[in-house]
Amino acid sequence: MTSDTLEQGATGALGGRGRRLGTGRMGDRLFGISTRGSAIVLLLIIAAIAVFLIAKAVPALKADKANFLTSQEWNPDAAEPRFGILQLAFGTLMSSLMALIIATPVAIGIALFIAFYSPRRLASGLGYVVDLLAAVPSVVYGLWGLQFFVPKMASVANFLHDDFGWIPLFGGDSVGGQSLLTAAVVLAIMILPIISSISREVFLQVPQANVEAALALGATRWEVIRMAVLPFGRSGMVSAAMLGLGRALGETIAVAMVLSTAAGISLHILRPGGNTFAANIANTFGMAGNMGRGALIASGLVLFVITLIVNMLARAIVARRKEFV
Amino acid sequence: MSTLNHQPALSGVSAGRKVKDRVVQVLVYVAFLLALIPLISVLWTVISKGLKRFDPEFFTHSMNGIGANDAGGGAYHAIIGTVEQVLLASVIAIPIGVLTAVYLVEYGRDSRLAKVVSFFVDVMTGLPSIVAGLFVLAFWLLLLGFSFSGFAGAMxxxxxxxxxxxxxxxxxxxxxxxDLREASFALGVPRWRTICFVVLPTAFTGIITGIMLAIARVMGETAPLLLTVFVTSAINNSPFQGPQMALPLYIFDQAGRPNDAAINRAWAAALTLIVLIMLLNLVARLIARLRKPVSR
Structure with a gap:
């Protein structure tokens, strides 16, 4: 194969700016350009996602007769389109935050277990078992949630409602299984592996010297964790939780299947109802007309921006930590 | 398990500290067991309920002509769709992904572009799958006017x-x-040949493992396909023309129908999907384990 036969497609437009690599032969030029081109294609895709979502969202937003940010209606295909995201934003944030509250302590417990409590030899195998949770597709969680978990949660909901109904969150009438709480628990299960695997990695980076120093001072295992491990891993755990939050915010099918959507904002998390950005897109897309699709894209754009901010913050925290270590 | 008990010169660990240590230990064990409950529950229900319809008919028939409440039918069309869409997606994603990685490691190293790309790759990891679907919908279907197809889903x-x-x-x-790179350079081999014939082959098994895990990850995606592939009950072998089906879509579609025959089909499809994904995972790990140092 001569150097000239290597044609790796990609953008050829970058031409002469390539560095003089090695012998400056044609093959080197082409290969350098194609790798660089791929990297640029990747950036272009991200940019294109933002651009095209905006381009398709703007006409729908202009036609919207209601306030997009504060309205709770969703009738984009009516003669006079009226739609707003307040209810979607509430349901999305509420279910994701509840999922985070449930998942984070458990995930960190798992990470501690694998890093410090489990037998050394089993550690990687146990990590793999937890990662299996991530290998299960979300539609299977949805099916499991709908067929198996919702009926179970219905009795839990009744119990909480009967015995703790005085707590506003558990109040309201006609509680049931297809509630925000159920969706939150399913989400929590789905984000467990990501939070625990990142926390585990952070814990494994704790300098051995710190751990041994704490042990030498007579610390118990818990005290070692509290004094040496947790302070070191704090920012790592925060960013792990935020990455989990990002995952929960965008999760679609499982929520769409588990939640029985209903209009209106309600703090009664045991009542069937609520809706999220992603679930709303999945559930109403099939029936949406032209304006409806535009409205769904507009709501997807909001979801995109929210997850982008959450993910960037998480990465920024990780990056800052790297500078200190 | 406190570590100082065997030192008689010091007074032992006080009771309060011991209790705290124990309580935390129990909590940590409980956390791990808590994670196992949903895993076992999901796998058990999928296997036990999925086996009811895990029969030859399921793998050789589509849903064409099967009435809303009829038993029978299968997921042949969905399996075809999933395989084609995932293959097409791989054909698009693998070259771009591997070449970008080559750029980041071999060419970019600390350049500004490499830093930006690296950051946005991280951001892209957290992209909600439905947003990817919306993008293709906005760009390919609404703007360019193509219709639903397996290829749109593959994108x-x-x-x-x-x-x-x-x-x-x-x-x-x-x-x-x-050392490998330097040895190659020292022999006067140009950079691209060094990368293609020394660096990439050395990393080959690892890259294959990563690719297979990536395939396993997207194989179960439903949301983007819902917006781009749509659903159909007939066999459509062409990913470039007309709506297709995919296993995750099939599960979603069947699970939404209120009768036992459909629910059983959904479970069988879930079992099929999980078996496929676990096989990919398993093979990927086996390849990673079999990995041997390159010898010439």
């Missing part, structure tokens, strides 16, 4: 695959010892 899946492939390939390329 959405490829967007979700790329960051995973880049990260996996990047990690593997970083592991290639610099």
């Amino acid at each position: 959405a899946l490829s967007i979700l695959m790329m960051p995973t492939v880049v990260r996996a390939a990047e990690e593997m390329l970083k592991l290639v010892p610099n």
Whole structure:
């Protein structure tokens, strides 16, 4: 194969700016350009996602007769389109935050277990078992949630409602299984592996010297964790939780299947109802007309921006930590 | 398990500290067991309920002509669709992903572009799958006017695959010892040949493992396909024309029908999907384990 036969497609437009690599032969030029081109294609895709979502969202937003940010209606295909995201934003944030509250302590417990409590030899195998949770597709969680978990949660909901109904969150009438709480628990299960695997990695980076120093001072295992491990891993755990939050915010099918959507904002998390950005897109897309699709894209754009901010913050925290270590 | 008990010169660990230590230990064990409950529950229900319809008919028939409440029918069309869409997605995502990783490791190293790309690859990892679907919908279907097809779904899946492939390939390329590169350069081999015939083959098994895990990840995606592939009950072998089906879509579609025959089909499809994904995972890990140092 001569150097000239290597044609790796990609953008050829970058031409002469390539560095003089090695012998400056044609093959080197082409290969350098194609790798660089791929990297640029990747950036272009991200940019294109933002651009095209905006381009398709703007006409729908202009036609919207209601306030997009504060309205709770969703009738984009009516003669006079009226739609707003307040209810979607509430349901999305509420279910994701509840999922985070449930998942984070458990995930960190798992990470501690694998890093410090489990037998050394089993550690990687146990990590793999937890990662299996991530290998299960979300539609299977949805099916499991709908067929198996919702009926179970219905009795839990009744119990909480009967015995703790005085707590506003558990109040309201006609509680049931297809509630925000159920969706939150399913989400929590789905984000467990990501939070625990990142926390585990952070814990494994704790300098051995710190751990041994704490042990030498007579610390118990818990005290070692509290004094040496947790302070070191704090920012790592925060960013792990935020990455989990990002995952929960965008999760679609499982929520769409588990939640029985209903209009209106309600703090009664045991009542069937609520809706999220992603679930709303999945559930109403099939029936949406032209304006409806535009409205769904507009709501997807909001979801995109929210997850982008959450993910960037998480990465920024990780990056800052790297500078200190 | 306190570590100081055997030192008689010091007074032992006080009771309060011991209790705290024990309580935390129990909590940590409970956390791990808590994670096992949903895993076992999901796998058990999928296997036990999925086996009811895990029969030859399921794998050889489509849903064409099967009435709303009829038993029978199968997921042949969905399996065809999933295989074609995932293959197409791989064809798009793997070259871009691997070449980007080569750029990041071999060419970019600390350049501004490399830093920006690296950051956005991370951001892309967290992209909600439905947003990838919406993008293809807005761009390919609404703007360019193409209709629902397996290829549109494959594009959405490829967007979700790329960051995973880049990260996996990047990690593997970083592991290639610099000595190999330098030895090759010293022999006067141009850079691109060094990369193609020394660096990439050395990292090959690792990259393959990463790619297979990426494929396993996108295989179960439903949301983007819902917006781009749509659903159909008939066999459509062409990913470029007309709506197709896919296993995740099939599960979603069947699960939404209120009768036992459909629910059983959904479980069988879930079992099929999980078996496929676990097989990919398993093979990927086997390849990773079989990995041997390159010898010439």
